[in-house]
Amino acid sequence: MTHAMVKGIVATAVGFSMAGAVAQATELSVWAWDPNFNVAIMNEAGERYTAMHSDVTVKVEDTAKDSLEQKLHTSLASGMTKTLPDIVLIEDYNAQKYLQAYPGAFAAMEKVVDYSSFAPYKVDVMTIGDSVYGIPFDTGVTGMYYRTDILADAGFTAEDLQDITWERFIEIGKVVKEKTGKEMLGNDPNDPGLIRVMMQSAGSWYFDKDGNVDIKNNAALKESLELIRDMTKSGIARPTMGWSEWVGTVNSGQVASITTGVWITGSVKSNPDQSGLWAVAPTPRLTVEGATQTSNLGGSSWYVLNSSENKDAAIAFLNEIYTQDKEFYQKILVDRGAVGSYLGAGEGAAYQTEDAFFAGQKVYSDFSDWTAQIPKVNYGMYTYEADAALSAQLPALLQGTDVDTVLERIEQQLKNQIQ
Amino acid sequence: MSSSVSQQLSSAPENPKKKQGSHGSFHRFYDINGWTFVGGAVALVALFMIYPILNSLWLSLHSGRGIVTEFVGFGNITRLFNDPVFIKALSNTFIFLIIQVPAMILLSLALSSCLNTPNLRFRGLFRLAIFLPCVTSLVAYSILFKSMFSYEGIINASLLWTGIISDPIPWLTDPFWAKVTIILAITWRWTGYNMIFYLSAMQNIDKSIYEAARLEGVGAIKQFFYITVPLLKPVILFTTVMSTIGTLQLFDEVMNITQGGPADSTMTLSMYIYNLSFKFVPNFGYAATVSYVIVFFAAILALLQFKMAKDK
Numbered sequence: 001m002t003h004a005m006v007k008g009i010v011a012t013a014v015g016f017s018m019a020g021a022v023a024q025a026t027e028l029s030v031w032a033w034d035p036n037f038n039v040a041i042m043n044e045a046g047e048r049y050t051a052m053h054s055d056v057t058v059k060v061e062d063t064a065k066d067s068l069e070q071k072l073h074t075s076l077a078s079g080m081t082k083t084l085p086d087i088v089l090i091e092d093y094n095a096q097k098y099l100q101a102y103p104g105a106f107a108a109m110e111k112v113v114d115y116s117s118f119a120p121y122k123v124d125v126m127t128i129g130d131s132v133y134g135i136p137f138d139t140g141v142t143g144m145y146y147r148t149d150i151l152a153d154a155g156f157t158a159e160d161l162q163d164i165t166w167e168r169f170i171e172i173g174k175v176v177k178e179k180t181g182k183e184m185l186g187n188d189p190n191d192p193g194l195i196r197v198m199m200q201s202a203g204s205w206y207f208d209k210d211g212n213v214d215i216k217n218n219a220a221l222k223e224s225l226e227l228i229r230d231m232t233k234s235g236i237a238r239p240t241m242g243w244s245e246w247v248g249t250v251n252s253g254q255v256a257s258i259t260t261g262v263w264i265t266g267s268v269k270s271n272p273d274q275s276g277l278w279a280v281a282p283t284p285r286l287t288v289e290g291a292t293q294t295s296n297l298g299g300s301s302w303y304v305l306n307s308s309e310n311k312d313a314a315i316a317f318l319n320e321i322y323t324q325d326k327e328f329y330q331k332i333l334v335d336r337g338a339v340g341s342y343l344g345a346g347e348g349a350a351y352q353t354e355d356a357f358f359a360g361q362k363v364y365s366d367f368s369d370w371t372a373q374i375p376k377v378n379y380g381m382y383t384y385e386a387d388a389a390l391s392a393q394l395p396a397l398l399q400g401t402d403v404d405t406v407l408e409r410i411e412q413q414l415k416n417q418i419q
Numbered sequence: 420m421s422s423s424v425s426q427q428l429s430s431a432p433e434n435p436k437k438k439q440g441s442h443g444s445f446h447r448f449y450d451i452n453g454w455t456f457v458g459g460a461v462a463l464v465a466l467f468m469i470y471p472i473l474n475s476l477w478l479s480l481h482s483g484r485g486i487v488t489e490f491v492g493f494g495n496i497t498r499l500f501n502d503p504v505f506i507k508a509l510s511n512t513f514i515f516l517i518i519q520v521p522a523m524i525l526l527s528l529a530l531s532s533c534l535n536t537p538n539l540r541f542r543g544l545f546r547l548a549i550f551l552p553c554v555t556s557l558v559a560y561s562i563l564f565k566s567m568f569s570y571e572g573i574i575n576a577s578l579l580w581t582g583i584i585s586d587p588i589p590w591l592t593d594p595f596w597a598k599v600t601i602i603l604a605i606t607w608r609w610t611g612y613n614m615i616f617y618l619s620a621m622q623n624i625d626k627s628i629y630e631a632a633r634l635e636g637v638g639a640i641k642q643f644f645y646i647t648v649p650l651l652k653p654v655i656l657f658t659t660v661m662s663t664i665g666t667l668q669l670f671d672e673v674m675n676i677t678q679g680g681p682a683d684s685t686m687t688l689s690m691y692i693y694n695l696s697f698k699f700v701p702n703f704g705y706a707a708t709v710s711y712v713i714v715f716f717a718a719i720l721a722l723l724q725f726k727m728a729k730d731k
Contacts, residue, residue, distance in 0.1 A: 073485075073696065073701050076485065077485060077701065079486075100484055100485040100487070101487060101700060101701055103487065127717065190677075190678060238590075239589055240570065241565070241570070241592055241677075242565075245570070294451055324613055382699075384699055385699050388698075389693070391680060391681065392503075392507075392683045394682055395682045396595050396682075413503050413673025416501060416502060416503065417502075418700070419498070
């Protein structure tokens, strides 16, 4: 009797494993970090794909960005690729770092994907030699979000905020502080994001087009540093620590504006009490040569792991949804405020939506226009090293050290760090 | 393998005792059994302790990006001396060490001495209150401190309310105050831990010594310095060594409260190792070199403390 039972169990087990092999249901695993943004969007993409290909499902694992990067680094460095997902989200500033530090880890897709349908600056980020890795996802096109009511209290209309310089921004901020007691913006001294926004708006970066360190004689960076110093000294910048405090200044109504990437839209809109009180104006500009009213901050792309057993299925999935499905881009724009770097997306009707939170302004149409004008720069692979070198010198700058000396020190530390 | 080793050992000709032939098989039996017993443990130690130590030493002789590395010999060590961030991290670590460890040791000595007074009421409650911080998770309490010390946090709010300060203190965004916050945090977390060691040691001191001192007319403060402290010397040494090593490896608090900022003012060696591996272009070889710096200083400081304790 026991023999029969064992036989039965074995037979059932074999049967199950055979059935599994026949059905060949593929589950694609994905790592992403923002449950309200890229995780939700990837889930939406998965559902759309499963509706058309019932044998493929997509499972997104929500991991904090820092832990995601840690896991990716340790798995790739140790060669233990079994724990890795099929698809992973990587921030654009980090893309070259992963591609160059772990050659062969990511799948090249230039033979399958038509990259001409994406914003060129995004494709550059994921190119090494002739190979292109990854599928471009969102852009971080920037704008100046501001509270119309607070600025009206200080005596400013929408026209006063259209196409302004950063110098004018500071002057306005001083009046706002004086009349309303509120700061113009929140600023995290550990996060030079705003400096990067200013720099890129003038087509400049920590590195030149060939990837050489360009700090000492960088006029755009110099002006950006002077502006940050003036903002802090004039008391129009409220000091914050970390992301949640920074966003908190906006949601609690402590500051009158926030200038950053379009992905902040969801966070700005998270306080329904402020509906109708917001507007978006073009990013303030620098006064150096080549200054524009558009810039970029962040943005990320999807990459397929070469070690993945489902590599081809993963590429087919990304290629079908992210490079062809215009409807998908309309949906993620309306639902999540995601402005894709897929150029065909901007033609859709959703981009003409009048958003009640922004008092009927067609914000996405504006962002879409600005996306096409983002100045192209070479991020290189050392953005975070440069950030660290810059942050280290900010207190000295605020205590009155000459800007040229500060730039000199940043350049030295950065060169040392990236040897 | 274990049997061949034991054979060599048992037939070692230098050992005169082994020449008593009749006992040879007995020794051999003991050796084989002994090695079988410790063999498993030795294998595990070799695999999980000795191999990683040797491998990281080998790693520290390499440099590069991720898995693209090359042999640089002592290149990483020369790089240490020219690396301003490393020097900053090292000096920060020592500032934490020099200010925090003595302050915490003195504080916990004083506290344990107070709590050891026999006629104190609610002793158990006070002990529990001071010991409780060290059962909290490092990450949880760090996040709590971060929110308490934020610009709008409860610390600033209460200081403003009592009128001690007129403007909020930028605890986390000013290089000086950020260091103060970290020192306050680790002192809060670890004082109770050290206090427990002192308390238990104090309870082992013979009460008749104090009685004799009292009869001789020695005051309480003199009793503390001339009886309690000398008799606690081995425990003080132990806690100092443990705290020193702990502070050298300081990571969780800095990672969660300030991320090493502002301006690297709270950057510690461990935080820098993290950045070199996970935030910057990964250079695991150089990160391994920095980790050996921690080993080096922990060893030196422990030796120094043992020496000082012996001399007295």
